[in-house]
Ligand SMILES: NC(=O)c1ccc[n+]([C@@H]2O[C@H](COP(=O)([O-])OP(=O)(O)OC[C@H]3O[C@@H](n4cnc5c(N)ncnc54)[C@H](O)[C@@H]3O)[C@@H](O)[C@H]2O)c1
């Protein structure tokens with residue numbers, strides 16, 4: 173199948189590469205000329221486990237190409253996926269300007285039998301609006317399907333190759349058949365392709381993200397109650413997770429959800445609800461709890477040091493919004509860094525992949541450390557924001573030698589409080605009472 177992927181970001185690049193892997197001819201398009209130049213030169217603009225190897229293999233096989241020339245790519249392709257960003261506006265509603273720019277630019281170049289597939293997350297009604305606009309621009313009826321993407325960053329290739337399900341919203345059976353054929357290699361076990369209306373497909377994407385975000389805000393609220401009452405959230409989490417009606421997934425307490433999806437999609441669905449006279453009480457609560465949660469580490473740090481931080485040096489481990497990615501969009505680490513800087517603290521930071529992105533944002537206001545342990549040198553405390561695997565088993569003796577004081581604020585509950593107490597640390601975590609040596 174000849175596929176044009178318009179928008180070569182986290183989703184477009186992973187999706188395009190994975191389509192090439194099953195033998196399709198794919199051309200990835202982006203208006204960012206620098207990104208395309210890097211990809212054409214064999215580089216990879218993002219960190220995503222397994223992606224680079226897959227990219228190289230498919231480029232070498234001649235199945236995967238990159239261009240800024242949207243018209244030529246559209247003329248050549250049978251399937252045209254749109255995977256551009258759909259960010260939030262200030263009021264929480266979705267900014268679809270990139271998607272509309274693509275629709276306007278592609279229209280004159282669409283082949284007679286081309287199918288447009290919206291992969292970007294876009295609110296209910298977008299498919300109908302794009303269909304109507306393409307009819308105006310081309311003077312004929314163009315097939316427009318909605319095929320939301322459910323991959324997670326840090327596990328994007330794995331998620332795309334082995335999806336729990338594929339959702340296709342389309343108005344004609346023939347379109348479904350073509351997309352079924354495309355996705356069949358990824359659905360070889362018992363995983364379904366679910367066919368529905370474009371409206372239901374659009375809602376499914378938002379409902380899935382809102383449900384997952386709500387679980388996280390729920391457990392973070394329970395963690396806050398645990399902390400005040402002497403209960404341990406980790407025991408409570410296990411106590412409820414074993415109930416098969418509840419399960420364990422997405423019930424890890426932490427520093428709030430970040431990333432380019434949950435924050436914006438919860439707000440976007442709330443905006444859609446309000447626009448249709450539905451009061452989105454749960455969605456608003458989910459968002460508010462999360463905003464509050466992003467401040468939890470700063471509150472604990474200030475309380476520990478009695479408010480003043482201007483003579484303190486804080487070490488931070490983990491800057492990306494989750495492990496396995498270099499992405500810092502809406503990362504809780506940024507809220508913490510902004511707060512600590514505002515209170516005058518000096519910061520020594522380390523992340524295995526996200527340092528370049530953080531450096532672009534903060535310049536020389538932070539000290540960037542090459543190695544995990546280097547960040548600890550002469551710091552008054554260590555703060556763990558992202559649970560990268562390499563933070564789980566540090567040398568605690570070395571940690572104590574390097575830190576000015578043996579104090580840890582753990583935003584991801586990666587250590588056992590009893591052990592930390594025995595090792596001589598003052599240890600704060602989420603939803604568990606603090607321990608002191
Ligand atoms: N990141 C994820 O994990 C994820 C997962 C599922 C769904 N989504 C959704 O997928 C969409 C894309 O997300 P992303 O994280 O890949 O975004 P991204 O910002 O990483 O990538 C978007 C790309 O589109 C390009 N672009 C913008 N306007 C363009 C135009 N007119 N022509 C060509 N290229 C253009 C940008 O230069 C950028 O490279 C969003 O709607 C998002 O909500 C994201």
Ligand SMILES: O=c1ccn([C@@H]2O[C@H](COP(=O)(O)OP(=O)(O)O[C@H]3O[C@H](CO)[C@@H](O)[C@H](O)[C@H]3O)[C@@H](O)[C@H]2O)c(=O)[nH]1
Nearest residue numbers: 321322323324325422423424426428429430431433493494
């Ligand atoms: O139990 C948990 C699980 C996650 N998180 C946080 O939630 C955020 C999002 O994590 P995750 O969902 O793993 O990554 P994303 O790449 O944002 O993926 C989400 O958003 C994508 C974009 O829409 C969807 O495609 C995915 O299905 C959906 O999981 C991160 O900050 C995590 O630290 C928690 O705090 N506790």
